[in-house]
Amino acid sequence: MSAPLLQVDQLNVAYRGADGLVPVVKGVSFTLGREKLAVVGESGSGKTTVGRALLRLLPHHAHITAQSLHFDGIDLLAASAQQMSQLRGRRLSMIMQDPKYSLNPVMSVGAQIGEAVQRADALSRTACQERVEQLLARVHIREPQRVARQYPHQLSGGMGQRVMIAMMLAQKPRLLIADEPTSALDVSVRQEVLDLLDELVAEQDLSLLFITHDLNLVGHFCDRVLVMYAGRVVESLAANQLQQARHPYTQALLSAVPSLKHRRASLPVLQRDPAWSAA
Amino acid sequence: MSDLNPALDEALVSVQGLTLDLGEGQRRRTVLQGVDLSVARGQAFGLVGESGSGKTTVLRCLAGQYRHWQGQVHIDGQPLGGHGAGKRPGAWGASPDLALARRVQMVFQDPYGSLHPRHTVHTALAEPLRVHRLGDVDDRIDQVLDQVGLPLAFRQRYPHQLSGGQRQRVAIARALILQPTLLLLDEPTSALDVSVQAEVLNLLSELRRSQGLTYLLVSHDLGVVAHLCERLAVMQHGVIVETLSTDALCAGDARHPYTRTLVASALA
Numbered sequence: 256m257s258a259p260l261l262q263v264d265q266l267n268v269a270y271r272g273a274d275g276l277v278p279v280v281k282g283v284s285f286t287l288g289r290e291k292l293a294v295v296g297e298s299g300s301g302k303t304t305v306g307r308a309l310l311r312l313l314p315h316h317a318h319i320t321a322q323s324l325h326f327d328g329i330d331l332l333a334a335s336a337q338q339m340s341q342l343r344g345r346r347l348s349m350i351m352q353d354p355k356y357s358l359n360p361v362m363s364v365g366a367q368i369g370e371a372v373q374r375a376d377a378l379s380r381t382a383c384q385e386r387v388e389q390l391l392a393r394v395h396i397r398e399p400q401r402v403a404r405q406y407p408h409q410l411s412g413g414m415g416q417r418v419m420i421a422m423m424l425a426q427k428p429r430l431l432i433a434d435e436p437t438s439a440l441d442v443s444v445r446q447e448v449l450d451l452l453d454e455l456v457a458e459q460d461l462s463l464l465f466i467t468h469d470l471n472l473v474g475h476f477c478d479r480v481l482v483m484y485a486g487r488v489v490e491s492l493a494a495n496q497l498q499q500a501r502h503p504y505t506q507a508l509l510s511a512v513p514s515l516k517h518r519r520a521s522l523p524v525l526q527r528d529p530a531w532s533a534a
Numbered sequence: 535m536s537d538l539n540p541a542l543d544e545a546l547v548s549v550q551g552l553t554l555d556l557g558e559g560q561r562r563r564t565v566l567q568g569v570d571l572s573v574a575r576g577q578a579f580g581l582v583g584e585s586g587s588g589k590t591t592v593l594r595c596l597a598g599q600y601r602h603w604q605g606q607v608h609i610d611g612q613p614l615g616g617h618g619a620g621k622r623p624g625a626w627g628a629s630p631d632l633a634l635a636r637r638v639q640m641v642f643q644d645p646y647g648s649l650h651p652r653h654t655v656h657t658a659l660a661e662p663l664r665v666h667r668l669g670d671v672d673d674r675i676d677q678v679l680d681q682v683g684l685p686l687a688f689r690q691r692y693p694h695q696l697s698g699g700q701r702q703r704v705a706i707a708r709a710l711i712l713q714p715t716l717l718l719l720d721e722p723t724s725a726l727d728v729s730v731q732a733e734v735l736n737l738l739s740e741l742r743r744s745q746g747l748t749y750l751l752v753s754h755d756l757g758v759v760a761h762l763c764e765r766l767a768v769m770q771h772g773v774i775v776e777t778l779s780t781d782a783l784c785a786g787d788a789r790h791p792y793t794r795t796l797v798a799s800a801l802a
Binding site for chain 1: 584585586698727728729730731732733735736739740754755756757758760761783784795796797799800801
């Protein structure tokens with residue numbers, strides 16, 4: 256069996272504070288092959304920090320250690336700043352939660368995607384423009400020529416997220432880290448963006464690390480789920496086994512969601528057990 | 535859950551033909567087109583729809599944030615001044631804004647944005663009392679903190695010293711401190727984690743029972759609406775496409791295709 260695309264072994268992240276190091280990610284280990292892996296947890300569980308640590312996009316006072324942090328044979332911890340910027344966007348891509356804040360508000364959508372295209376290969380202006388329109392069409396935007404001339408504030412949330420995905424596709428990434436890519440979107444649009452991601456994963460030989468707080472969503476969308484609590488992975492299971500989750504935290508998260516199927520007078524409230532955050 | 539029928543009970547909120555245009559000249563757009571709804575006293579009524587469907591705009595009209603709407607809105611039997619407000623003196627007394635605010639309070643989506651970062655919980659809660667010239671400030675604040683389940687010592691905290699759920703409790707306390715009859719809830723839990731959402735939803739149902747409140751809840755989450763409300767209306771493009779009871783919704787009796795789509799994605 257070949258080595259997995261991404262290997263994370265005993266990843267620790269701590270922030271240097273006034274009183275020494277404050278740990279936020281504690282001994283997280285997982286591997287990622289060609290699959291859709293979800294990292295699920297509440298705010299503050301460290302899920303976003305894991306995603307950012309992989310891209311080394313954490314602030315300077317973050318202290319990252321790991322037994323091993325390898326992507327496609329490259330040691331991410333030992334990589335130089337130059338090597339990292341070669342990786343970022345090219346082979347390791349990230350899309351963020353809210354396209355409103357991730358896109359440049361004073362640049363047209365076409366120009367922003369064009370930057371990513373030019374980074375991949377130097378093209379003439381007309382060739383670049385064509386490529387931009389192809390990419391917009393690829394993410395199912397109906398009038399790519401018109402949308403390319405528009406500015407981010409003229410786009411809906413769903414369109415904005417498609418533009419982000421188109422930008423990511425300008426390169427040929429192997430791994431996409433998607434941090435809450437659909438939580439700023441409406442329910443109906445959410446499904447369209449998920450379908451698009453699904454399609455791309457299947458077509459482009461792409462692995463996906465999907466960071467979200469929405470357990471129900473990953474049950475349908477991902478292959479495997481890591482549940483994080485207080486900086487640790489408390490449970491790792493196949494997505495279709497989610498309803499049989501063993502860990503009380505996972506069970507509590509699942510049952511806290513108001514559902515149309517099981518209506519209850521009051522919702523069960525999570526009773527946090529200190530043992531969950533112990534080793 | 536009993537399905538309160540607003541035709542039988544007294545309607546606390548009655549909205550008929552609510553129409554609102556926003557923008558000027560060529561950019562003028564109709565955002566609400568003849569919205570009709572009726573909420574019985576003590577009922578929780580949900581408004582569901584996508585962003586841009588106009589659901590929050592309905593709340594803003596009821597809260598008095600928009601004045602240039604057309605149609606008829608009655609709260610507690612009294613007409614709310616819309617288009618041409620001021621021509622009906624006396625409906626809400628000498629200062630209609632204050633009188634309306636005493637009865638109708640709103641809780642906003644984002645507890646991070648809706649609390650002043652440099653005001654303590656005490657200052658945030660004392661402000662409506664000062665505006666309405668109410669006394670017993672300390673007692674009232676203690677009482678309302680207790681109602682929303684926050685320790686009394688939280689009074690001196692600033693918003694950044696509170697978690698998201700605690701902030702939303704403060705926002706609910708600020709709405710409750712004037713003892714309103716109607717709470718307008720605009721996506722009160724969508725910025726919260728599911729575990730915290732469960733706590734806030736439980737608090738809201740508990741408060742409705744104990745304080746005899748009436749809710750008008752806006753949410754994109756059908757699960758949240760079904761949990762809290764007895765009736766709901768589904769909005770699309772500024773129009774209510776369907777109004778039905780939650781029981782009917784859960785029994786699969788939704789007729790409009792858009793409602794069915796929402797139900798399907800909620801059950802997926």
